[in-house]
Amino acid sequence: MNEVLIERGAALAGAIVVGVTAIFQLKNDWAAKGVDALVTKILLGLMAAGCVLALLAAVNVLGARAS
Amino acid sequence: MHAGPSTTHDTHAVHDHIHPAPEGFIRKYVFSLDHKVIGLQYFFTGIFLLLIAGSFAELVRLQLTKPEGAIMSHNAYNEMFTMHGTAMVWMVLIPLVTGAIGNFVMPLQIGARDVAFPWLNMVSFWILPVAALILFSSMLFGGPHAGWTEYPPISLADGTAGALWCMAIFVIGISSTMTGLNFMVTIMKMRAPGMTWTRMPLFTWATFATALMNMVATVALSAAVGALFLEHVFNVPFFDASRGGSAVLFEHMFWFYSHPAVYIFIIPAFGVMSEVLPVFSRKPIFGYKMIAFSSMAIAILAFTVWAHHMFPSGLAPWLQLPFMILTYAIGIPTGIKVFSWMATLWGGRIHFTTAMMYALGFLITFTFGGITGVFLASVPVDLHMHGTYFVVGHFHYVVAGGAVMGFLAAIPFWYPKATGRLMSEKLGQLSFWLFFLGLNGTFLPMHWLGLEGMPRRYASYIDFAKSNPDAQFWNQFETVASFLMVASFAVLVFNIVWSIKHGKVAGINPWGARTLEWTISSPPPYYNFKKIPYVYNRPYDFDQPLPYRNTDNELDDYPQFGKVLMPTPTPAGV
Amino acid sequence: MAAAVQTLDGHEAVAARYHDVDPVYAETRDLRLTGFVLFLLSDCVLFASFIFAYVYLRVSAPVWPPFIGGHQLPWFDTSFAAFNSIVLFGSGVTMHFALENWKHLNKRKFNLWLIATIVLGIGFLLGQAHEYSVVGISWSGSTMGASFFTLTGMHGFHVFIGVCYLTILAFQANRGVYTGSKYFGLTAGTLYWHFVDVVWVALFFLFYLW
Numbered sequence: 057m058n059e060v061l062i063e064r065g066a067a068l069a070g071a072i073v074v075g076v077t078a079i080f081q082l083k084n085d086w087a088a089k090g091v092d093a094l095v096t097k098i099l100l101g102l103m104a105a106g107c108v109l110a111l112l113a114a115v116n117v118l119g120a121r122a123s
Numbered sequence: 124m125h126a127g128p129s130t131t132h133d134t135h136a137v138h139d140h141i142h143p144a145p146e147g148f149i150r151k152y153v154f155s156l157d158h159k160v161i162g163l164q165y166f167f168t169g170i171f172l173l174l175i176a177g178s179f180a181e182l183v184r185l186q187l188t189k190p191e192g193a194i195m196s197h198n199a200y201n202e203m204f205t206m207h208g209t210a211m212v213w214m215v216l217i218p219l220v221t222g223a224i225g226n227f228v229m230p231l232q233i234g235a236r237d238v239a240f241p242w243l244n245m246v247s248f249w250i251l252p253v254a255a256l257i258l259f260s261s262m263l264f265g266g267p268h269a270g271w272t273e274y275p276p277i278s279l280a281d282g283t284a285g286a287l288w289c290m291a292i293f294v295i296g297i298s299s300t301m302t303g304l305n306f307m308v309t310i311m312k313m314r315a316p317g318m319t320w321t322r323m324p325l326f327t328w329a330t331f332a333t334a335l336m337n338m339v340a341t342v343a344l345s346a347a348v349g350a351l352f353l354e355h356v357f358n359v360p361f362f363d364a365s366r367g368g369s370a371v372l373f374e375h376m377f378w379f380y381s382h383p384a385v386y387i388f389i390i391p392a393f394g395v396m397s398e399v400l401p402v403f404s405r406k407p408i409f410g411y412k413m414i415a416f417s418s419m420a421i422a423i424l425a426f427t428v429w430a431h432h433m434f435p436s437g438l439a440p441w442l443q444l445p446f447m448i449l450t451y452a453i454g455i456p457t458g459i460k461v462f463s464w465m466a467t468l469w470g471g472r473i474h475f476t477t478a479m480m481y482a483l484g485f486l487i488t489f490t491f492g493g494i495t496g497v498f499l500a501s502v503p504v505d506l507h508m509h510g511t512y513f514v515v516g517h518f519h520y521v522v523a524g525g526a527v528m529g530f531l532a533a534i535p536f537w538y539p540k541a542t543g544r545l546m547s548e549k550l551g552q553l554s555f556w557l558f559f560l561g562l563n564g565t566f567l568p569m570h571w572l573g574l575e576g577m578p579r580r581y582a583s584y585i586d587f588a589k590s591n592p593d594a595q596f597w598n599q600f601e602t603v604a605s606f607l608m609v610a611s612f613a614v615l616v617f618n619i620v621w622s623i624k625h626g627k628v629a630g631i632n633p634w635g636a637r638t639l640e641w642t643i644s645s646p647p648p649y650y651n652f653k654k655i656p657y658v659y660n661r662p663y664d665f666d667q668p669l670p671y672r673n674t675d676n677e678l679d680d681y682p683q684f685g686k687v688l689m690p691t692p693t694p695a696g697v
Numbered sequence: 698m699a700a701a702v703q704t705l706d707g708h709e710a711v712a713a714r715y716h717d718v719d720p721v722y723a724e725t726r727d728l729r730l731t732g733f734v735l736f737l738l739s740d741c742v743l744f745a746s747f748i749f750a751y752v753y754l755r756v757s758a759p760v761w762p763p764f765i766g767g768h769q770l771p772w773f774d775t776s777f778a779a780f781n782s783i784v785l786f787g788s789g790v791t792m793h794f795a796l797e798n799w800k801h802l803n804k805r806k807f808n809l810w811l812i813a814t815i816v817l818g819i820g821f822l823l824g825q826a827h828e829y830s831v832v833g834i835s836w837s838g839s840t841m842g843a844s845f846f847t848l849t850g851m852h853g854f855h856v857f858i859g860v861c862y863l864t865i866l867a868f869q870a871n872r873g874v875y876t877g878s879k880y881f882g883l884t885a886g887t888l889y890w891h892f893v894d895v896v897w898v899a900l901f902f903l904f905y906l907w
Contacts, residue, residue: 063776070783077790081797091730092884095737096793099891103789106898109906110782119775119906239728300739308732312724342739346746350847359836359843361750367763367840372753376746 067114075107144649154249156241157649161248162227163541168248169219170616172255176210179203181609184565184602190588190595200582201268206258208271209288212384213295214255216526220391221302221337222248224533225330227541229306231640232324234315234658236651239308243301250298258291270580272377275362275370279354289352296345299387303337306330315639317658321412322670324638324662328415329394332422336383336390340426344380347373371436378429386425388522390418392489392529393460396482399532400464401663402636403479404471408663410463417456424453434505443502450500454493461490476634477551481532484559488524492517495570510580513573519566523608531558534619539633543645544626550618557611564604568597637662637669726881733885737892740855744896747851748903751844758840765839773832773845778905781824782897785856788817789894792863796887799870802877811867814890818860825853848900855893862886 082100085093112118145151155161182203185194192200230238238244261267261284269278269285278285310331314323323331351373353359360366362373393414401408408414430438430446438446464486473479495517499505508514531554535546573579577587577594588594632641639662643652660670755761762770795810829846836846866886869875875883 060776063780067776067779067783070780070787074783074787074790078786078793081790081793091734092888095734095888096891099888099895100789100793102895102898103786103891106782106894106901107786109898109902110779110786113775113779113782113901113906119779121772121775240732304732304735304739307735308728312728312731338735338739339742342742343746346743346750350747350750353843353847357837359847360840361754361843367754367758368843369754369757372750375753376750379746 064114064116067110071107071111071114075104075111078104078107154245156237156245158226158230158238158241158244159541159647159649159651161244162223162225164248165218165222165226165251168251168255169215169223170619172210173215173219174612174616175259176207176215177609177612179207179210181605183207184605186582187584187598188595188602190583190585192583197582198268201270201580202262202266204580205267205270205273206262209258209267209273209292210255211522212271212388213292214251214258216388216522216530217295217299217337217384218251219530220388220526221299221306221330221333222251224391224395224530224537225302225306225333228533228537228640229327229330230309230313231540231643231647231651232327232638233310233313233318234639234652234656235309235313236655238305239313240305243305247298247301247305250294254291254295254298257287257294261285261287261291272374272381273348273351274377275351275354275373276364278351279363282355286352286355289348289355292348293345293352296341296348299337299341300345303334303339303341306334307338310334315656315658321415322658322661323415325397325408325411325414325418326391326394326638329390329397329418332418333387333390335419336387336422336425340380340383340387343376344384347376347380350376371433374433374436375429378432379426382429382432383422383425385521386421388526389489389529390421392485392526392532393418395529395533395536396460396464396485398636398638399478399482399536400467401471401665402536402634403474403476403482404468405474405635405665406467406471407665408463409466409469410459411661411663413459414463417459420456421453424449424456428453431500431505434502435509447500447502451497454497454500457493461486461493476535477546477548477555478532478534478536480552480555481528481535484555485525485528485532488520488528488559488562492520492524496521508573510578511573512569512577512579515579516566516569516573519562519569523566524562528558528562531555531615534615536634537640538619538622539626539629540640540645540647542623542626543629544622544624545629545633546618546622546626550614550621554611554614554618557607557614561604561607561609561611564607565601568601572597637665639671642669642671722879726879729881730884733888737888740892741896744848744851744899747844747848748899751848751903754840754844762841763839770839770841771833773905774828775905777824777828778901781821781828782901784817784824785821785894785897788814788821789891791817792887792890796883799875799880799883807870808867811863811870815860815863815867818856818863818890822853822856822860825849825856845904849904852893852896852900855896859886859890859893862889 078100082097082104085097085100088097109118145155145157152160155164182195183200186192186200186203195203226238226244230236264283264287265281267273267278267281267284267288269275269281273281273285273288278288281288310323310327350359350361354361354363354368360368362368362370364370397408397414428446428450430442431450434443434446495513499508499514499517535551538544538546572591572594575587575591575594577584577591584594584598629645631644634641639656639658640647642656657672658670659672660667662670664670760769762772764770791810791813795807795814798804798806798810828849832845834842834845836842863886866882869882870880
């Protein structure tokens, strides 16, 4: 139980830090041109969405199983 | 260490990319990086494998001369038609139409010195013989028996042979994917200046559509056969219904690739038609844009119709209907092409060369196969016909009468560019008529046999022959006709070999064609173009001067002759 | 700008976009970048096919997780996976920092962020190894195990390749293979690494949250 709490706490904190950083990187890169920049923006955006998923999982909104 | 901006222009790096002519037999003809040599390697390997796969088909036809099966056990029969289908689809047709013709012609047509990734191109080719060896080695382990689709659960009984089959298809799939990727980048990025998308030759358009399908769809096939391989070797339950898997899942994954696959054969043949017909009608192609865009439309629609192969699998009715409608919709771009070609012929001065004969034959047989395809798109008709010879007849009209016919038209058309000599016209006409008569004689009777209910993939048709006394006659007729095709290929191969030495010297442009490959010498030098030409119009207006500036013929004193920049042929880029 | 140098395919425009690079490099870079993006696209189809297989098997199963030998298989452990996901997503962010610092010619910070990325990538792989050891289902035991181990195994293999790739890049960058304007390998490595992250987003959702 304790272990689960540590994992969830770490995931929550990490999701906030990583997600916010990813969004800032996205914002900084927004004006960049070229195929590489475009693909990077798409992938960073999806990764930020992944951080949101991880955050929701950490607070047990998503992935809560009836066990 | 060197992380500073390089302000001075580094000329040394430029000269690193200037490649001298390849030297030595190995570099020139074996591990060649030249797209033309690789195209010819594909060509000869593909023709060799075609003879093997064709001989399997002849064994199948011989077996069917008697209702109870004439020459081999039922097990051997299953193995033969499985190997025939597999080898023809993956080892012969796709390498021939995309690898051979596409590789040889496409970079020449867009005015490029090579494909974008020459090293990758070489690897793509050398995967083919390896995959063919793996495929044929499966026959040493009893051979696969479940047909070229290898549906589980039947294919799961094939054991080692089935696993080898999966491995061969996976490996050749990697080659197709890499070729597709290579061609996509080449066409997107390496067209000669001035060659906008709507100035591209139509064969290049067709190659682009094909490359798109090759790149996207082949990976899905790799996933399907990869999963089947895991099930064979590690007993992982994807498709075994007794353990929660689903055989229909395999059909979905398989046909998501394999429906585009039939367009992968046929669209390059469409491209060949669009080059051959205007040249030998001496008339601008009718409806350039419609032909170009219909190739793309077919390529995109191809991904939305796969389940029409699965109507009898118990697909939900609400799914059957959209797949039926979308399949009908594919008839529209195909019809646009056929009508555009006919309008191109209309009023033209038609030259009945061998290539043109094949092209006209294509128009007849492909259109016939296309129309029976529209029959089969209809769910009620398909449910009735799916397991019969009608499907075999339809498929072979489209593939042998379409893709192979287009490929055969391409051989005499581009042979002079590849070798510098024309193929024998007399032998060419002979091989055309043998092929055309043999094709129709073999596959036309299959339609009425199928309508009467002759089941496909059966090693014997005793029950069917009891209710249809003429069944044996027509099957023997087909077998005799199929040997006309064998004779045609014998003449063709002889012609190819004989004409290398004895053909008439072709010169730069024997046909009066107008695409870029006909502005350079035959055979072209390793760098193709001394100077990259500038394109200012489409290549199909026969009453206009050639739409190029900067071609070799106009400018002979190119100062850097022999120092041309080629795409960097390294395995890994930095 | 050496206008006299004939470019690879006669295009001046591509070369002009990267004016401090020699035109041949600019064009080669352009080709490779396009090729690499198309490669990622086809790789995407590979994962999409197996994801389709998983979704198909799961939707058509009467109950999920399936019953094997009379008892139901366990669900996956969401909390550890959420933690491990963050390790991987964090490596995506550090990789991005590494490339940014390269572009701003800060070699020291580039090295630090790149090493952080590699360490996080290895951390994720160790986490996956732990996950495999405690997950309680087997590869060949059920459709759930089949899709789980095949998909995460393929992804793990991609991460492993990525870690090797980034390690090679680290050595190359410090040996002077890349210069201030010629660093396509680093761009490709970054794109690949982001791609691997994003695949994990899909897998994380489909296996742990759905």
